[in-house]
Amino acid sequence: MTTAPPRITIAECKEPCRAVTFWSTETFTLTIQFQGRPEPQEVALSKQLDRRFGIETLPYRIVLGNIEVMLEKVDLIQSIDIYTNIDQWQRARLSVLPTHLQNALVAFDVEYDGNHIASLEVPHTIIWDDTSQQLALCLGAPSVPARWYAVADTVFFGLADDCRLCEVRCTQVAIQTGVTGHVIQG
């Protein structure tokens, strides 16, 4: 088991997909749901054929410590889920993201087993910035991203010099606290 975050391969993408990030006291799960990505024609056709012949395509799953990344294909993220308690998040002011970031398709440089699962023991920290309403998911040892990429309209990947993923930044995060749950205050 390693403690270094995985390296990321970047491919240019013309249009970013949409993403929503939410957490609630109902589920104790922080979910980043990617949606609305236009599918390349060959992927759509391949899916149609699979459905027609009843073939189930096993998705890919990466486990980074307590973080689960589901991918439809190795470079198509479906969702990121973290079972987490908001009490354990750090509160801090986050750095301002650069403007005009490159839209990107990302592929994780990991080895999948026969069940399409890759597992790395990567520690993480969640930082919540109440002022900007942004959330940072910091992976591995603390480091400052050297480059940023727009993976979706509200999700950004920060890579270190060696292309390892060191931060996932989410904007427009919805925190559902419920009647008896937490209220995040500035």
Place this chain on the structure above:
Amino acid sequence: MTEPYTGKESAVRLTHGAQPRGGSEFAVWPKGIPLSAIPLYDEETKAVIGFYHESQGITRIFDLQGRMVAMEEVGLETPLIDPLDIFLLGGSIRAVTKGALSLFSRAGARATVRASAGMAAFLSSRAAGQAIGHSLRLSFRAVARKQLNFTSVTARHMAEAGRHVPVHILQQAIETGTRAADPQGVAGAYRYVTKMWKLVKSGSEYTWKEYTLEVVVREADWTVLHFLYR
């Protein structure tokens, strides 16, 4: 942060629609069952429903609750015909070894796992085999019948092929796993961790791959807040 958590998530029951297609090629070894025991896969229930173990001239079959349902001395002679080819505990239960050399017939044609002389002794009597098969299925159903609730997130995960874990395997994890307070500190929730095996296909062969399964359960209403295998 102002108020403490209550963890009052509304629990939901899984519907049949929340199950991905395909069989349940998962296994958790019950407490006390040697890791060298061979899982018995049942085509009828699409699940591992028991274990076969041979040691020091004695063969034993265990159910999912770790109870021995049959025991017999190993036969002196190796049978001329592989008994697994002709009959397996009522016709649809197949042994699936953990070694890479064995084959696993998922299509329900002929199982190609080689049987030992001990297994042959069990299978030499069709009536005895059927009784054992019946007993194993009863035990499986007893485990599978126990209800668990799910949150909207864990229910969604149960419907995803890459994440799904059969409910009876989650139940087995709760029964056999190591119990500790939830690391996320959710009130009344406990995390259970156990070893789990899942079949992996390589070419035409299937082998068991070992994973660690963790399940976080709020015990007040047995709601699964989180599950994950890695």
